[in-house]
Amino acid sequence: MLNHSFIRARTLLLLGLLCVLPGLSVGAIKLDIEGAPEALSKNIRLHLSGWESLPAGSPESVERTIRSKINESMQALGYYHGKTKLVVSENHLHITVTPGPTVNWGNVDIQVPIELSALPNRLRSTVENPPFAEGTPINHQVYDNYKNRLITSFQQQGYLDTTWQKSRLQINTQTNLAHVTLHLNLGKRYQVNNVTIVGSQLSRTTTQELIKVKKGDLHSNARISQIYDDLLSSGYFQYVEIKVEKQPPNLANLVIELTDKATDRFSTGLGYGTDTGIRGKVGWTRPQINPRGDNIYSNVQLSQIGEEVTTQYIVPWPNPIERYLAWDTGWKHEETTDRETELLTTGISLNRERKEWQ
Secondary structure, eight states: OOOHHHHHHHHHHHHHHHHHGGGGGGTOSEEEEESOOHHHHHHHHHHHHTOSSOOSSOHHHHHHHHHHHHHHHHHTTTOTTOEEEEEEETTEEEEEEEOOOOOEEEEEEEEOSSOGGGSOHHHHHHHHOOSOOTTSBOOHHHHHHHHHHHHHHHHHTTOTTOEEEEEEEEEETTTTEEEEEEEEEOOOOOEEEEEEEESOOSOHHHHHHHOOOOTTOBOOHHHHHHHHHHHHHTSSEEEEEEEEEEETTTEEEEEEEEEEOOSOEEEEEEEEETTTEEEEEEEEEESOSSTTOOEEEEEEEEETTEEEEEEEEEEESSOTTTEEEEEEEEEEEEEOSSOEEEEEEEEEEEEEOOSSOO
């Protein structure tokens, strides 16, 4: 026959949990964790802090749910043999943890149906150096992150149909070992097929100079990112969107949607200099004068000692980023107490740009 004092104490404990645990998410109670390593203690707090209210049910079922959340946080870090004791006193929840031995990484079996030497260095390193050091405690988040990174990396290299042939994390609580099995099914690597450009008044000739891809090129996220960056840095477009449409088994159609910048853009500025006094300026830019992509920039500056006007007219020849003609003109007038000057300049230059030089 159960002792009445024990039953009363257990009832008070469960009622106390019902009263105080809803406050976990808003810090209404003091939460103490004893006996847990720092990383485990943080994970327990993280799992409990997400609760906005207790689940419905009897006191016993609520206690089971609470313990389940704590066990979930422990197992995520490899503590499959951990035990906990809960003590509630008014608004104080004390959790005593006995972690027990950890489950450690064991055998790791990663298979990719391609010669690793054919992969880019970074991707090959991802395959050859998984974060599962044998003999160290497992971490479920590390496993999930690596799985996502591995499959995403191959998809970014153009293997758009990459799937898991086998994906398994086996936990053996008898030997305290976790075995990882990850087998990838890549399918064919996709190639660029058609490139469709919509939404811009810029000529197709100039636009294609910015899109360094041709039919038959291997598809990759790096290639798409380069196209995106070149289009935006050209100065013609307000928005760029690139959609990849799969055409199995291995063709990728690119749909590039462009939004031109406004026809005219203006800028203003106001300042003060010890040599010029109060000065102001107005700038005007037309990023696309014609379908070829000519553009013009003009700046007018007025100060207490004079005026200055500069204009630059740019003609793509033919790539507006890598090679273009620039015609610069300027007029400047200054008048001080002891002199007056006026200067007119003009010049044409051919500019060739690369990443490392101009």
